[in-house]
Amino acid sequence: MALRAALRNKCGFSGVVTQLFSCSSSSHGRVYAPPIVIAQRRNSSTSPKIKVDLDQSTGVAVMHMQNPPVNSLSLDFLTEFCINLEKLEMDKSCRGLIITSSVPKVFSAGLDIMEMYGTTPERCGEFWKAVQEMWLKLYSSNMVTIAAINGFSPAGGCLISLTCDYRIMADNPRYSIGLNETQLGIVAPFWFKDTMVNTVGHRTTEMSLELGLLYNPSEALKIGLVDHLVPEEQVLTTATQTMTKWLAIPDHARQITKSMMRKPTADKLTSNREADIQNFVSFITKDSIQKSLRVYLEMLRKRKG
Amino acid sequence: MALRAALRNKCGFSGVVTQLFSCSSSSHGRVYAPPIVIAQRRNSSTSPKIKVDLDQSTGVAVMHMQNPPVNSLSLDFLTEFCINLEKLEMDKSCRGLIITSSVPKVFSAGLDIMEMYGTTPERCGEFWKAVQEMWLKLYSSNMVTIAAINGFSPAGGCLISLTCDYRIMADNPRYSIGLNETQLGIVAPFWFKDTMVNTVGHRTTEMSLELGLLYNPSEALKIGLVDHLVPEEQVLTTATQTMTKWLAIPDHARQITKSMMRKPTADKLTSNREADIQNFVSFITKDSIQKSLRVYLEMLRKRKG
Amino acid sequence: MALRAALRNKCGFSGVVTQLFSCSSSSHGRVYAPPIVIAQRRNSSTSPKIKVDLDQSTGVAVMHMQNPPVNSLSLDFLTEFCINLEKLEMDKSCRGLIITSSVPKVFSAGLDIMEMYGTTPERCGEFWKAVQEMWLKLYSSNMVTIAAINGFSPAGGCLISLTCDYRIMADNPRYSIGLNETQLGIVAPFWFKDTMVNTVGHRTTEMSLELGLLYNPSEALKIGLVDHLVPEEQVLTTATQTMTKWLAIPDHARQITKSMMRKPTADKLTSNREADIQNFVSFITKDSIQKSLRVYLEMLRKRKG
Numbered sequence: 001m002a003l004r005a006a007l008r009n010k011c012g013f014s015g016v017v018t019q020l021f022s023c024s025s026s027s028h029g030r031v032y033a034p035p036i037v038i039a040q041r042r043n044s045s046t047s048p049k050i051k052v053d054l055d056q057s058t059g060v061a062v063m064h065m066q067n068p069p070v071n072s073l074s075l076d077f078l079t080e081f082c083i084n085l086e087k088l089e090m091d092k093s094c095r096g097l098i099i100t101s102s103v104p105k106v107f108s109a110g111l112d113i114m115e116m117y118g119t120t121p122e123r124c125g126e127f128w129k130a131v132q133e134m135w136l137k138l139y140s141s142n143m144v145t146i147a148a149i150n151g152f153s154p155a156g157g158c159l160i161s162l163t164c165d166y167r168i169m170a171d172n173p174r175y176s177i178g179l180n181e182t183q184l185g186i187v188a189p190f191w192f193k194d195t196m197v198n199t200v201g202h203r204t205t206e207m208s209l210e211l212g213l214l215y216n217p218s219e220a221l222k223i224g225l226v227d228h229l230v231p232e233e234q235v236l237t238t239a240t241q242t243m244t245k246w247l248a249i250p251d252h253a254r255q256i257t258k259s260m261m262r263k264p265t266a267d268k269l270t271s272n273r274e275a276d277i278q279n280f281v282s283f284i285t286k287d288s289i290q291k292s293l294r295v296y297l298e299m300l301r302k303r304k305g
Numbered sequence: 306m307a308l309r310a311a312l313r314n315k316c317g318f319s320g321v322v323t324q325l326f327s328c329s330s331s332s333h334g335r336v337y338a339p340p341i342v343i344a345q346r347r348n349s350s351t352s353p354k355i356k357v358d359l360d361q362s363t364g365v366a367v368m369h370m371q372n373p374p375v376n377s378l379s380l381d382f383l384t385e386f387c388i389n390l391e392k393l394e395m396d397k398s399c400r401g402l403i404i405t406s407s408v409p410k411v412f413s414a415g416l417d418i419m420e421m422y423g424t425t426p427e428r429c430g431e432f433w434k435a436v437q438e439m440w441l442k443l444y445s446s447n448m449v450t451i452a453a454i455n456g457f458s459p460a461g462g463c464l465i466s467l468t469c470d471y472r473i474m475a476d477n478p479r480y481s482i483g484l485n486e487t488q489l490g491i492v493a494p495f496w497f498k499d500t501m502v503n504t505v506g507h508r509t510t511e512m513s514l515e516l517g518l519l520y521n522p523s524e525a526l527k528i529g530l531v532d533h534l535v536p537e538e539q540v541l542t543t544a545t546q547t548m549t550k551w552l553a554i555p556d557h558a559r560q561i562t563k564s565m566m567r568k569p570t571a572d573k574l575t576s577n578r579e580a581d582i583q584n585f586v587s588f589i590t591k592d593s594i595q596k597s598l599r600v601y602l603e604m605l606r607k608r609k610g
Numbered sequence: 611m612a613l614r615a616a617l618r619n620k621c622g623f624s625g626v627v628t629q630l631f632s633c634s635s636s637s638h639g640r641v642y643a644p645p646i647v648i649a650q651r652r653n654s655s656t657s658p659k660i661k662v663d664l665d666q667s668t669g670v671a672v673m674h675m676q677n678p679p680v681n682s683l684s685l686d687f688l689t690e691f692c693i694n695l696e697k698l699e700m701d702k703s704c705r706g707l708i709i710t711s712s713v714p715k716v717f718s719a720g721l722d723i724m725e726m727y728g729t730t731p732e733r734c735g736e737f738w739k740a741v742q743e744m745w746l747k748l749y750s751s752n753m754v755t756i757a758a759i760n761g762f763s764p765a766g767g768c769l770i771s772l773t774c775d776y777r778i779m780a781d782n783p784r785y786s787i788g789l790n791e792t793q794l795g796i797v798a799p800f801w802f803k804d805t806m807v808n809t810v811g812h813r814t815t816e817m818s819l820e821l822g823l824l825y826n827p828s829e830a831l832k833i834g835l836v837d838h839l840v841p842e843e844q845v846l847t848t849a850t851q852t853m854t855k856w857l858a859i860p861d862h863a864r865q866i867t868k869s870m871m872r873k874p875t876a877d878k879l880t881s882n883r884e885a886d887i888q889n890f891v892s893f894i895t896k897d898s899i900q901k902s903l904r905v906y907l908e909m910l911r912k913r914k915g
Contacts, residue, residue, distance in 0.1 A: 165817075165820065166817075181558070182554050182555065182558040182559055182562055183554065184558075185555040185557070185558050186558060187558050187561045187562055187565075188562070190565055193562075193565055193566070197812075198812045198813060198816070199812075199813050200813070201506060201811060201812075201813075202502075202504075202506075202566070203503060203504050203505070203506075203529055205566070206503070206563075206566040206567075207470075207471075207532075209562045209565075209566070210470065210551075210554065210559050210562050210563055210566075211550070211551065211554060211559075212554060212558075224813055227817075245821070246820075246821065249792050249793065249820065249821060249822060250792065250795040250902070252795070252898075253791070253792040253794075253795045253796060253797050253822075254792055254820050254821075256797045257792055257797055257798070257803075257819045257820050258816075258820055260797075260800055260803055260819075261803070261812070261815070261816040261819070261820075262816075288557075292555070486863070487859050487860065487863040487864055487867055488859065489863075490860040490863045491863060492863050492866045492867055492870075493867070495870055498867075498870055498871070506811060507807075507808045507809075507811075507871070508808060508809050508810070508811075508834055510871070511808070511871040511872075512775075512776070512837075514867045514870075514871070515775065515856075515859065515864050515867050515868055515871075516855070516856065516859060516864075517859060517863075593862075597860070
């Protein structure tokens with residue numbers, strides 16, 4: 001019934017596309033970057049896109065995504081994200097990681113469309129490799145990972161959430177979460193799909209991906225896409241409390257168990273990274289796909305303009 | 306709880322067997338074909354068993370199964386079904402397919418028992434190949450497929466439904482749906498099983514197949530065997546409305562996603578078709594199985610007589 | 611929501627560890643065997659640990675586990691269990707098996723910790739082989755198997771339940787069931803995991819195993835870990851009634867179907883038994899793991915003392 005409700009409410013193209021990707025400026029010549037967004041992004045271009053607070057007493061780090069306006073996953077962002085993740089993973093004092101957003105109303109709007117539109121195959125491949133890297137690092141993390149989803153979380157934002165061990169979402173009916181790639185005419189790759197199947201099962205994933213469904217928080221809870229809803233102001237404190245319970249389990253036993261559950265899925269990408277990159281680049285650089293992206297960008301620009 | 310209810314209500318042998326297979330006449334000498342059924346079927350023998358209405362303005366075809374008395378899946382029927390399906394698949398103007406029944410109270414009663422009883426291994430193998438072909442074509446269809454289940458849908462009728470992208474069933478408690486093969490002493494093959502696992506999960510499938518459970522519409526909705534219940538007279542209009550939502554998604558993105566979800570399952574049969582045929586023929590031609598089928602046919606004949 | 615409730619209630623270490631393993635005496639020199647438990651077990655050392663009642667008229671056997679105080683799965687117990695199982699499997703007159711406990715309040719507390727603590731690698735490997743054997747025999751049984759869970763059922767007790775075709779549990783909120791190995795710092799092997807995934811799906815298993823969750827009966831019903839709750843005094847009669855429904859299905863069709871559902875999972879262990887044993891032995895004999903077990907045993911001894 002949640003699926004039906006989602007189908008009823010979310011299939012309209014117009015209301016959804018703005019939640020798939022954000023677009024951001026770039027230092028290597030893009031065409032349709034909306035001026036407003038550029039302005040906002042330049043303001044933060046010299047400051048880090050990720051802020052990490054590690055509490056040495058508890059061993060819990062909170063990673064704040066702060067890449068306004070919508071925490072889009074650009075190559076620069078992903079690189080910074082992975083560097084921070086790697087540091088925490090190597091830090092013996094850090095056992096748990098909470099991922100959240102410093103940008104109001106948005107957890108992450110997903111992959112940066114400007115990394116896919118009007119760019120070179122080389123740059124596009126480099127970008128995709130970074131997306132892979134982020135997923136591999138998160139999905140295989142030895143830390144306990146909790147997503148504190150305090151805003152919109154479509155596409156890549158949903159993917160980040162799905163890699164975590166536990167998902168807490170703000171119970172705000174204006175927020176939504178889902179892998180809505182098909183709405184834009186593009187396709188979630190097999191490892192996005194595998195991650196979702198492992199979370200909500202085959203049938204819900206099939207229908208959700210084919211229709212590019214976005215779920216409001218209560219629908220997402222019902223199908224198991226998130227684990228817990230709380231009022232928006234309690235998302236982070238609830239994440240911290242939940243973390244305490246996860247950290248009560250001996251690390252080595254939890255880590256071996258997590259690896260047993262996830263390694264086969266991670267290995268599927270690890271042993272196919274190059275083919276997956278080629279597949280993505282050849283798909284996204286097709287004229288028809290570039291045209292879809294241009295139409296979308298123009299619509300987005302009109303809205304913001 | 307739905308499983309328990311189904312177990313409670315449906316395990317009685319007597320009430321169920323008439324829903325597994327229908328029997329129909331044949332042009333190649335069978336023994337126990339019930340006279341009434343033969344009479345009914347001869348009446349329609351010169352008319353097509355499938356009626357297709359393609360609306361060029363919407364790109365949606367409605368395929369009516371009209372093989373009275375119970376839309377049994379005979380070799381002739383399956384051949385006609387596949388030819389029609391192939392035509393639609395090749396027709397660029399057709400993007401969506403709704404499958405429904407013109408026979409009152411029955412969607413399809415499943416495989417024609419007369420194709421399995423007292424026949425030659427050659428004919429039996431030919432029949433099974435046609436069942437495989439139907440499943441492969443439906444499960445891998447590039448069209449959006451919706452089952453408008455307006456009547457009983459046991460065994461092969463359930464399988465047709467399961468291959469579709471979406472299932473809408475008439476909310477009539479006298480109807481039921483399920484893969485009830487074991488009730489008759491025969492066995493659903495691995496690809497029936499895979500299709501059901503992909504829809505309702507491993508555990509529900511295990512229990513459902515071992516007990517040959519049939520579910521009434523509300524039970525079927527609860528376990529995810531169907532997606533939507535509506536009053537009987539609204540089944541087709543609801544299917545048409547739902548189709549509009551599915552067709553709002555760009556075809557190429559939906560098709561690639563559908564293939565990603567289903568190809569591994571389809572490939573398992575594609576690479577094992579011949580062995581699967583041999584397996585079926587050697588099983589079904591066993592004396593003990595033929596005896597089971599005879600007992601069933603005699604019971605069916607008494608009822609109709 | 612059931613998961614959240616379980617997380618909330620069950621993650622405290624102290625309340626849970628007594629339910630993971632029982633400890634029993636042994637004939638080959640162990641260190642921390644609690645005196646009370648030893649005394650109790652010696653009383654029953656000459657009597658069989660398994661009592662089997664086979665009703666020839668119905669073809670249904672009831673296997674009572676009677677290894678007080680907590681039906682711990684020692685090597686001796688497992689050996690006796692497997693011998694009885696093998697006998698019933700070979701007995702053509704036996705078609706169904708109900709597994710239950712004669713020990714009040716406990717179905718089975720799981721693997722005997724004294725088989726893993728302070729023992730030799732050889733003995734430890736022999737023990738693990740017996741655990742494998744029990745699982746393989748139960749999970750692949752041709753009989754209809756029903757667990758009549760009339761008490762606590764953690765770890766190995768939960769595993770026995772999971773191998774059955776159907777699970778009926780006493781609706782007593784003081785009982786619980788789950789694979790809680792990580793709570794003690796040890797890890798459920800891949801075939802425990804596979805059995806649970808086949809029952810409750812990937813995500814519920816992932817969270818359940820990582821946190822070592824124990825579920826009360828209503829939570830267990832909600833996630834599908836058990837199929838049916840009844841008042842404690844009705845567990846066995848309900849199991850008997852349910853068995854009648856399962857035995858209404860022709861054996862050969864049910865058995866082929868069961869094998870189709872379970873053989874791939876069983877084969878994964880069958881083809882990796884020796885490596886799985888080596889893996890277990892090298893893990894369990896690590897100093898750090900032995901230390902964990904010692905801490906647990908000391909705590910257990912204080913409680914009982």
